[in-house]
Amino acid sequence: MEGRQRPVVDALRRPVRWLLDALFPDACAGCGAERTIVCDACWAAMPFMSEPQRLAELDVWSVTRFQAPVVRGVVHALKYGRRPEAAARIAEALARHPAADLLRATPWRIVPVPMHAARERRRGANQARTLAWLLAEAGCGTVDDVLLRVRRTGTQTALDRAQRERNVKDAFRSRTFADPQAAYLLVDDVVTTGATLTSAARALTDAGATRVAAWTFAAD
């Protein structure tokens, strides 16, 4: 997973997705059944990841793998459209996740990875913040929306690992001092190389945090 380069696949993925959405706006991303983003049967068969991965010195918990079409469908719906339906599906997955009890054992300060303010205004919502609130509702801690994105970084899909690291370096800043006694859990929708999460984690440790882990819905 580290340093993987798939610029052609990544460059094609988004237009293909948009085209499918335009043609079949209400189809299940797994089987094509109508009138839902993902049907019950496909969601029940979603692959879970039960162990955290170590990415660039950060423990990253992910619920599932981005490669599964049902997962891509839900992430896309959370970002670009049917947010309540996607959020409900993710809440279900959180409740069924084998690592849920382990995650709940720590009273985390749950920190969404912020978007740049201009981008968030354009999109209308930050999916990482929606996920942070879902985690809090699932009993994993309290939301602490403490990070700012101080630099616009653009899309990273065509960049390799080293380019991503340079792109997101110093992109985040904490609004306040962090509590050195607290455990912080960074939250984002998808992790690829971990460059964004690592940069956000550095902003927290620069502010005084001593324990930082990360959670994403999907791992690419």
Ligand SMILES: [Zn+2]
């Ligand atoms: Zn289906």
